[in-house]
Amino acid sequence: MELVTMELTESSTVKAVDHQTSAEVDGENVVLDLESGVYYGLNPVGTQVWNRIQEPVSIGQIVTDLTSEYDVDYERCFDDVVSLLEDLAENGLIVVED
Numbered sequence: 001m002e003l004v005t006m007e008l009t010e011s012s013t014v015k016a017v018d019h020q021t022s023a024e025v026d027g028e029n030v031v032l033d034l035e036s037g038v039y040y041g042l043n044p045v046g047t048q049v050w051n052r053i054q055e056p057v058s059i060g061q062i063v064t065d066l067t068s069e070y071d072v073d074y075e076r077c078f079d080d081v082v083s084l085l086e087d088l089a090e091n092g093l094i095v096v097e098d
Contacts (some may be wrong), residue, residue: 029050
């Protein structure tokens with residue numbers, strides 16, 4: 001499991017790990033880490049982020065996409081996305097490249 005030790009920036013690229021599976025239920029997502037057996041639940045906005053990171057994508061692109069869909073300012077959205085991504089990384093569900 002890779003822990004995030006670097007600072008996440010707009011140019012950091014993130015991607016969901018291969019050893020997971022997920023399912024959407026009523027607009028929310030449940031992710032299962034196939035190695036540890038741990039389930040991770042995502043709210044509807046978290047699910048939007050999860051859907052975007054199935055392929056490598058920059059954090060800046062995720063935030064730009066979300067701010068065009070939701071009424072939220074860029075900095076607040078960036079902070080929230082980084083917080084979610086750090087949590088996903090700590091749980092071994094994403095890989096991060098700077």
